[in-house]
Amino acid sequence: MKFTRKANANWKGTGMEGKGTISTQSTTLDKAQLSFKTRFAEGVGTNPEELIAAAHSGCFTMQLSFLLSEAGFTPEDLNTEARVTLEDGTITLIQLELTGKVPGISEDQFNETAQKAKQICPVSELLNTEIRLSATLLS
Structure with a gap:
């Protein structure tokens, strides 16, 4: 495609x-x-870093959903917050904070699948910066 x-x-x-x-x-x-x-500063409107955060959180979360489905799991809820850090004119870090409710999956499987999604998400592949992931499986 x-x-x-x-x-x-x-x-x-x-x-x-x-x-x-x-x-x-x-x-x-x-x-x-x-x-x-x-x-x-703060104000009504958007900015490039916010748009990158939106694109990355959306891409990563959808990629994770595909991987979980391929592994036989149906996620009830996946929520990802992406925080983009701009420092001295350079994006130096993107922090992904994931929480998910996925019936029947172990914490290890969830974390491994999330790490894989982080690696292969097209937006992750595009960005030339450090990307950190914190994943929490809810019961």
């Missing part, structure tokens, strides 16, 4: 005073606000 997805960013003005928008092909993001404040 091969497909291409697209997004668009538009920016007007300087880096600090300017403003921009980001839109996605699906229109889930449709001219979402982007600014210095939304990236480096």
Whole structure:
């Protein structure tokens, strides 16, 4: 299977005073606000690091679901928080915090499968940074 997805960013003005928008092909993001404040402080809008976190948590969690299903397990609930650290202009770390409820799986199987998902998730493969995973199996 091969497909291409697209997004668009538009920016007007300087880096600090300017403003921009980001839109996605699906229109889930449709001219979402982007600014210095939304990236480096707090404000209404989004930023590249938040979007990377969203993409990584979604990709990883879906990859894990596929692997668990292939192993004969049906996850009841998988929840992943991704935290992207930007330090001195470089993304230095992505921390994935996973909690999952998967009937019949051992903690070892769950952790091994989660580690494999982290390795083969297409977004993990794309990113050139340290990626750490913490996994908690709920009963």
